[in-house]
Amino acid sequence: MSPATTVGRWAPSPTGDLHLGNLRTALLAWLFARSAGGQFLWRFEDLDGAVRPQFYDSQLRDVAALGLDWNGEPVRQSDRVDLYRDAIADLRRRDLTYECFCTRREIAEAAAAPHGPSPEGAYPGTCRRLSRAERERKRAGGRPPALRLRVGADDAGPAELTVVDRQLGDYTGIVDDFVLQRGDGAAAYNLAVVVDDAAQGVTEVVRGDDLLPSTPRQVHLAKLLGLNVPLYAHVPLVLNPQGRRLAKRDGAVTLRDRLALGETALDVLNLLLNSLGLEQVESIGDLDAIVEYFDSASLPRQPWVYEPPALKG
Numbered sequence: 001m002s003p004a005t006t007v008g009r010w011a012p013s014p015t016g017d018l019h020l021g022n023l024r025t026a027l028l029a030w031l032f033a034r035s036a037g038g039q040f041l042w043r044f045e046d047l048d049g050a051v052r053p054q055f056y057d058s059q060l061r062d063v064a065a066l067g068l069d070w071n072g073e074p075v076r077q078s079d080r081v082d083l084y085r086d087a088i089a090d091l092r093r094r095d096l097t098y099e100c101f102c103t104r105r106e107i108a109e110a111a112a113a114p115h116g117p118s119p120e121g122a123y124p125g126t127c128r129r130l131s132r133a134e135r136e137r138k139r140a141g142g143r144p145p146a147l148r149l150r151v152g153a154d155d156a157g158p159a160e161l162t163v164v165d166r167q168l169g170d171y172t173g174i175v176d177d178f179v180l181q182r183g184d185g186a187a188a189y190n191l192a193v194v195v196d197d198a199a200q201g202v203t204e205v206v207r208g209d210d211l212l213p214s215t216p217r218q219v220h221l222a223k224l225l226g227l228n229v230p231l232y233a234h235v236p237l238v239l240n241p242q243g244r245r246l247a248k249r250d251g252a253v254t255l256r257d258r259l260a261l262g263e264t265a266l267d268v269l270n271l272l273l274n275s276l277g278l279e280q281v282e283s284i285g286d287l288d289a290i291v292e293y294f295d296s297a298s299l300p301r302q303p304w305v306y307e308p309p310a311l312k313g
């Protein structure tokens with residue numbers, strides 16, 4: 001029997017230039033897929049209002065400049081809203097959703113309340129318990145509701161689920177009544193990512209470990225929708241010397257910044273390879289040789305702490 005083909009993917013949001021942390025995750029996702037002889041797909045996660053159109057092309061250009069390639073045309077979530085609508089309609093029909101009128105502030109306050117402490121980041125279920133009259137009153141208030149998934153019995157707290165991560169082993173996290181559709185009608189990240197990975201035939205998800213806590217929610221949802229659950233590998237982020245996630249304000253962290261300092265794309269690629277304990281290459285084309293001996297088991301398990309040089313000018 002021939003092994004199933006690996007299909008990996010890279011799913012950036014076109015909200016700005018990619019920085020070294022993003023590029024390093026892209027490189028890893030590509031190495032995982034290509035070293036398995038698999039396909040590598042590009043999906044723009046552009047359902048968020050912070051999208052800026054110039055970054056579709058600039059992100060493609062930057063990743064290509066480092067020698068990474070992908071199969072087929074990049075897809076955009078904004079072109080796929082029917083898929084999300086169908087999945088939400090399915091869950092609605094099965095009475096697995098409810099409307100939520102809470103503001104962020106109300107959720108934070110309810111989560112901190114002495115009588116209803118809920119695990120960190122978990123929605124405390126406030127709107128699930130609204131009476132019909134209360135719901136009508138909230139609707140009349142004019143604030144468009146978000147739609148949440150109903151998880152578990154009404155009198156139970158948030159559920160937990162253990163998922164297996166290829167880099168980190170077992171991870172147990174919360175599955176609360178998370179948002180499927182935002183108040184503005186757009187599909188929420190957790191819904192769209194699950195629907196897309198399955199629709200695109202993705203078999204492995206390689207991404208930053210800041211998304212690990214979302215994974216139990218996504219696995220739960222995939223199972224509810226009868227979709228294939230991909231393998232997961234969460235990889236450490238790049239941190240600044242203060243231990244915070246690398247950000248643009250930390251200095252010269254985008255490819256554009258590095259080129260302005262007089263470096264080349266090859267220099268940036270070698271910086272990333274070095275941070276992963278992988279050999280340097282003499283030209284971008286030599287990246288294929290790295291694929292040959294790439295072994296995910298020997299990747300660093302700790303974040304890369306990096307101090308970027310100052311920006312020029």
Ligand code: GLU
Nearest residue numbers: 011012013045193207211
């Ligand atoms: N769009 C997400 C990001 O840019 C990635 C989501 C994912 O890989 O599941 O952080």
